[in-house]
Structure formats: structure tokens, C-alpha cells
Amino acid sequence: MTTIKAIFDYTFREHVRHKVWLSAALFGLVLLAGGLVASALAQDERARMMLDLGLAANELIALVSVVFLTVHLILQEIESRAVFLILSHPVKRWHYLLGRFFGTLAAVGLAMAAMGVFHWGLLKLFGWGSGGSYLLAWACSFGKTAVMGSLALLLSLALTSEAAAMAFSVFFWILGHFSAEMRFVAEKSGNSLLRTGILAFSHVAPDFAHFNYRDAWHAGLPSAGWMGAGALYALGYCAACLALATQVFEQKEF
Amino acid sequence: MKAIRFQKVGKIYRKSHLGRLTETVGLEGLDLDVEKGEVFGLLGLNGSGKTTAIKLIMGLHLPTTGDVEVLGRRMPDVEVLRRIGYAPEAAYLNKTLTGRETLSLYAALSGMPSASRRERVAEMLTRVGLERAADKRLAEYSKGMLQRASLAQTLIHDPELLILDEPVTGLDPLAIKEVRALILWLKGKGKTVLFSSHDISEVERVCDRIGILSGGKLAKVMSQDEWRGKPDALENAFASSVTRTDGVGEIKLD
Numbered sequence: 001m002t003t004i005k006a007i008f009d010y011t012f013r014e015h016v017r018h019k020v021w022l023s024a025a026l027f028g029l030v031l032l033a034g035g036l037v038a039s040a041l042a043q044d045e046r047a048r049m050m051l052d053l054g055l056a057a058n059e060l061i062a063l064v065s066v067v068f069l070t071v072h073l074i075l076q077e078i079e080s081r082a083v084f085l086i087l088s089h090p091v092k093r094w095h096y097l098l099g100r101f102f103g104t105l106a107a108v109g110l111a112m113a114a115m116g117v118f119h120w121g122l123l124k125l126f127g128w129g130s131g132g133s134y135l136l137a138w139a140c141s142f143g144k145t146a147v148m149g150s151l152a153l154l155l156s157l158a159l160t161s162e163a164a165a166m167a168f169s170v171f172f173w174i175l176g177h178f179s180a181e182m183r184f185v186a187e188k189s190g191n192s193l194l195r196t197g198i199l200a201f202s203h204v205a206p207d208f209a210h211f212n213y214r215d216a217w218h219a220g221l222p223s224a225g226w227m228g229a230g231a232l233y234a235l236g237y238c239a240a241c242l243a244l245a246t247q248v249f250e251q252k253e254f
Numbered sequence: 255m256k257a258i259r260f261q262k263v264g265k266i267y268r269k270s271h272l273g274r275l276t277e278t279v280g281l282e283g284l285d286l287d288v289e290k291g292e293v294f295g296l297l298g299l300n301g302s303g304k305t306t307a308i309k310l311i312m313g314l315h316l317p318t319t320g321d322v323e324v325l326g327r328r329m330p331d332v333e334v335l336r337r338i339g340y341a342p343e344a345a346y347l348n349k350t351l352t353g354r355e356t357l358s359l360y361a362a363l364s365g366m367p368s369a370s371r372r373e374r375v376a377e378m379l380t381r382v383g384l385e386r387a388a389d390k391r392l393a394e395y396s397k398g399m400l401q402r403a404s405l406a407q408t409l410i411h412d413p414e415l416l417i418l419d420e421p422v423t424g425l426d427p428l429a430i431k432e433v434r435a436l437i438l439w440l441k442g443k444g445k446t447v448l449f450s451s452h453d454i455s456e457v458e459r460v461c462d463r464i465g466i467l468s469g470g471k472l473a474k475v476m477s478q479d480e481w482r483g484k485p486d487a488l489e490n491a492f493a494s495s496v497t498r499t500d501g502v503g504e505i506k507l508d
Contacts, residue, residue, distance in 0.1 A: 006362035014350045081346040085407065088312045088340040089363035090332050254314045 003091045007099025008106070015069060015107035024065045028115040031057035036122055047128035054119035059141040062112045063173065066149040069104050071156045071165045074249070084254055094246040097153070101242060105149055109142060133221055140211040143234035147206045148173055150241035157248040172205050179207035206237060256323070257415050257446040258288040258311060263320035265306050265470075280306035282470045284320070288448055293441050295457040296450040298467035299496055304450035305343070307467070308419050311448070312340055325415060336365050339413035343420040345400035349393040353384050353403055356392060357410055364411035374410060382406045398429055405436065416440060418449035422456055434460055454489050464488070468496040 035053030040046070074097070077083040086096060116138045123134075151172055156165040175182070182202035189195040210230040213222065265280035281303045288294045296304045309315040310322045313330030327334040347356055357375040366374065379385045382402040392400060408416060418437075422430045437460045440447055451457050457464055458481060466474040473495035481488040 002365065002368075003363055006359055010348065010351060010355070010359050013355070014348060017350050077348075080348075081342065081344075082348050084312075084314060084342050085340070085346050085360070085404075086363065087314060088335060088338070088342075089360060090335040090365055091363055092332055253316060254309070 003089075003095045004099045004102075007086070007091070007096055008103040011073075011100050011103025012107050015104060016110070024061055024068075025111040025114060028057060028061035028111065029118060031061065032115060032119050032122065035119075047123060047126055050119075050123055050126065051128065054115075054122070055137055055141065058112055058115045058119060058138070059144065061115065062108055062141060062145045063148055065111065066104065066108045066145045067152045067166060067169045067173070069108065070101070070149045070152040071162050071169065073100050073104055073153060073156070075156055075160065075162055075165075078252075078254065081254075087254065093249050094242075097242060097246055097249055101150065101153055105146055108145060108149070112138065112142060112145070136221070136227070137213050140213040140230065143230060144206075144208055144211045146234055147176075147208075147211075147237045147241075150238040150245075151206060154241040154245040154248070157245050157252075175201075176206040176208040179205065179209055207233070210234070255290045256287050257290045257292075257325060258286070258294075258448060259321075259323040260284045260286040260307070260310075261321045261323070263307075263310065263317045263322055265303075265310065265315060266318045279470045280315075281310070281317075284470075284472055286465055286472055286475070288446065290446050291441075291444050292462040293437060293447045293449075293460055295461035295464040296448065296467060297452075297454065297457055297464055297492060298450070299452070299498060302467040302496065303470040304467055305419060306470070308340075308417055308448075308450060311417055312338070336411070337414050339408035339411070339416045341404050341408040341416075341418045341421055343423060345397075345404035347392050347400065347403060347407070350391060352389050352391050353379060353395070353399075354388045356403055357406055360407040361410045366411055378406045378410050381409075397424070398426065401425060401429065405433075413445070415446045416448070418447065420450055420452070422451065422453055430456065454492055458488050466492055466495045 032054050035050050035057060038049065038053060074083070077086070077100075083096075087093070116134075120134055148169065152165060152169040155168050155172075156162065159165045159168065179202050182198055182205075186195045186198035186202065189198065210233040263284040264282050267278045267280055269276050269278075284303075284307065286307075296307060298304045306315065310317055311324055311329065313332070313335065316330065322329045324331070325334050325337055351359065354375055357378055358371060361371045361375055362368070376385070376388075379388045382405055384399060384402055384406065387395065387399060392403065395403065405421075408418070421433050421437075425433065434456065437447055437449070441460075461478065463475060463477045465472055466476075474491060476488070476491060481491075
């Protein structure tokens with residue numbers, strides 16, 4: 001635990017001090033303010049528009065940040081050879097990966113929390129009183145971010161190219177919004193090979209339907225089962241990606 | 255008692271590009287013992303296998319054939335790294351951290367208890383002359399300061415075996431003198447030191463024994479009494495033992 005914590009701490013510090021992360025956080029704040037301006041155009045639904053725009057901006061910034069940061073996370077340390085020094089200490093490789101991943105996730109989570117607090121404050125200022133739970137919407141975005149972060153980390157180690165890992169991450173991110181559609185196409189397909197292939201692919205790609213609380217916002221709080229399934233899905237998907245990433249990383253020589 | 259033992263160690267690097275496999279020999283049939291308490295120098299041209307041998311000791315590479323034993327344990331073994339200090343050829347440190355944070359990180363990674371960490375970090379910063387720059391980020395350090403920070407991380411956990419990869423390359427004469435004094439001081443404390451170098455005069459002054467590597471093979475092992483008091487003995491032995499394998503021809507003089 002000491003080594004994971006030490007790596008977590010320095011990764012978190014590194015990101016908080018990193019200009020890219022800071023600019024992403026600032027960009028998020030600018031987008032939220034943009035949402036405020038845009039909402040002035042729709043007087044009747046001002047709070048609702050602000051809510052949707054703000055949550056979408058928060059999630060988009062977090063996803064862009066987490067993909068960008070995790071894709072560079074290990075590859076950059078390999079390129080700068082900083083990983084030589086870390087792994088020449090009694091550090092197990094999976095400790096290193098966990099520390100790096102959770103340090104990054106915590107930094108992105110902090111940025112999301114800062115944007116969320118700012119957004120929530122604006123909503124309250126403009127008289128927003130909702131039936132839904134802002135915290136749950138935030139948690140769903142965070143779950144999505146964690147899933148994408150773990151997948152981007154795995155892709156970066158498997159492909160060893162930052163550009164390819166980023167391109168595939170974006171591809172999976174888009175696919176993740178169409179899991180139900182992929183399964184529907186698979187069911188309708190007459191070809192069993194194609195059906196199996198599409199079905200397998202729909203399970204490998206993240207299924208963001210588990211985190212789609214924003215669409216059901218106005219129906220009030222979802223069931224505990226739905227929330228639990230979402231949390232389990234995020235944990236399971238991240239664990240599977242991290243386990244595979246560890247397998248790939250264990251084979252690497254520096 | 256052996257600190258390091260190479261038994262018929264071979265290392266072949268394999269690279270595959272567009273289906274074409276190329277192999278490069280890093281080491282071939284290396285048999286070498288380094289005794290506890292001695293200062294051993296690995297001499298060789300670029301590409302002779304010095305860094306490969308060091309990376310095998312640190313478990314950063316895996317041997318293709320044979321075994322590497324360090325402090326009685328077969329490598330790779332994460333636990334034995336607790337007893338080894340490693341300084342790579344350049345200071346591969348994360349530049350976003352301060353000097354103090356860097357040493358604190360490596361102390362934690364080495365398994366040093368948190369109660370003694372702060373005091374030990376301050377002591378090491380003073381020992382390498384960085385106490386006034388302790389809270390500056392490494393990005394602001396000069397090359398010499400980075401080299402000192404790298405040496406400090408090597409020594410922070412008081413290791414019994416020190417592996418220094420080209421510790422004097424690129425340093426100014428004053429810094430070279432300090433590194434030489436440090437190696438002799440470590441020897442006086444009963445530590446085992448293995449270092450690689452191109453610099454014959456430096457090796458002559460501090461080593462008990464040397465090994466000359468050429469083309470991945472151990473060409474010669476010499477002990478101090480074979481060169482002490484015999485001007486140019488080591489240089490002549492080196493010149494007669496090595497052959498260029500990097501495809502670079504001699505400089506032609508008219």
C-alpha cells in the first residue's frame with residue numbers, strides 16, 4: 001500500500017501542477033459560463049438549459065482530460081525514462097499502474113468536483129430547484145470517466161502509440177453510446193457469425209447506458225438496483241481493463 | 255561472497271517491423287562475478303553491452319539465456335531491489351516535483367518507514383549540497399544539480415549494492431572529482447559498487463577490478479595490481495581487447 005500511495009501522491013501532484021490539466025479545468029469553467037449566457041436565450045427553461053449544458057460540459061471536459069492524461073500516463077514516463085528509476089525500486093508493476101491510474105482519476109475527479117460546485121452554485125443562484133439529484137448525475141459522469149480512463153490506459157499500453165490509443169479511445173467512447181443499438185442489430189442479423197461478433201464487440205466496448213442518468217433526470221431518483229448495477233459495472237470494467245493492462249505491462253522491458 | 259553473478263547470460267533484442275524480424279545481440283555468454291565490498295568497473299565502447307548488463311541486474315530486462323543473481327537472489331526479484339541503489343546514466347527524474355518531494359518519493363518506494371523519512375530526506379539533501387534548492391522544482395535545476403538529486407535518490411535508503419551507469423559522463427571536472435570521492439567513501443563503508451564507464455583514467459583510480467566488454471562479450475577481467483604503477487597498462491589492455499561493433503569507422507587523418 002505504501003508504494004501505491006507514494007505513486008498515487010506524485011501522480012496527483014504532477015497532474016495538478018500540469019498546465020494541460022489546469023487549462024482543461026479553466027476551459028470547463030469557460031464552458032459553464034457559456035452555458036449561462038446561452039440559457040439567457042431560453043427564458044422559460046433557463047435553469048433546465050443551464051443544467052443540461054453544464055453537466056454535458058463537465059462530462060466532456062472530464063472525458064477529454066482523462067483520455068489525454070491516461071494515454072500519456074505511462075508512455076511518457078517510458079519515453080522520459082523516469083519509469084527506469086521507479087521500477088528499479090521495490091515496486092511491483094501492478095502497484096505502479098494502480099498508483100498512476102488512481103492518481104490521475106483523483107486529479108480529474110477534483111477538476112470535475114470544482115466544475116460541479118461552480119455549476120451547482122450558478123444553478124442555485126438562478127433559482128434551480130430540482131426533483132433529480134445533482135450528485136448522482138455527477139457520480140454517473142465520474143463513473144463514465146473512470147471507465148474511459150481505464151480503457152485508454154489499456155489501449156496506450158497495448159498499442160504503444162499515443163495517437164493510435166487516443167483514436168481508439170474516441171472510437172470506443174462513441175461506440176459506448178450505442179451498445180443497445182449494437183445488440184439490436186446483432187439480434188436482427190441472420191448470420192450467426194456476424195451476430196456473435198457484434199454481440200462480443202458490444203460487450204467489449206463500454207456500455208454507457210449504465211451511466212445515463214441525465215436522460216432520466218426528470219423522472220426523479222432511479223432505483224437502488226439501477227445505481228448499484230452502474231457502480232458494479234464501473235468497478236468491474238475498470239478492474240478488467242487494469243488487469244489486462246498489468247498483463248501487458250508485465251511483459252515490457254525498459 | 256558474491257554480490258552479483260552472471261552465469262552464461264545472453265540477451266538478444268528482437269524487433270519486428272512490418273513482419274520483418276531483426277535480432278541484435280546485447281550480451282553473449284557472459285560469466286562474471288562481482289565480490290561483496292569491491293568496486294568493479296565495467297568498461298566498453300558504446301553498444302558493448304554495459305547498460306544491458308546493468309538493466310539485467312536491475313530486473314528491467316530479462317535474460318534470453320542464463321541467470322543473473324544479485325545478493326543471492328535470482329533476478330528479476332522485486333524484494334532484492336530494496337538493497338540496491340541505482341543511478342542511471344542521466345537523471346531520469348520527474349521534473350514537476352521539488353527536490354524534497356523527489357527524495358521523499360524514492361524513500362517511500364524503497365520501503366523506508368514514514369517516521370524516519372523526513373529526517374533522512376533532509377540529511378541527504380544536505381549531503382549532496384541541495385539543501386537550499388530543496389523546495390525548487392527539478393525543472394529549475396541545472397544538469398549538475400539533477401545529477402546530485404539522482405545520486406541522493408540512489409543513496410537515500412542506505413543500500414548495500416550500488417549500480418552506477420556512467421556516473422561521470424558529461425560532468426565538469428569538479429563534479430567528477432566529487433563522484434570519485436563518493437565512490438571511494440562508499441567503498442570505505444563496505445558497500446559494493448558496480449559502475450560502467452568509458453573513462454579509463456577514472457576507472458583506474460577507483461576500481462579494485464574491471465571487466466572489459468566488447469560486442470556483448472566479456473573480453474577481459476583485470477585486477478588493480480595489473481595496472482597500478484604501470485602507466486598506460488589499462489589503456490593498452492582496453493585498446494587490444496575491444497573492437498567496434500556499432501558500424502562506425504575510424505576517423506581518417508591525412
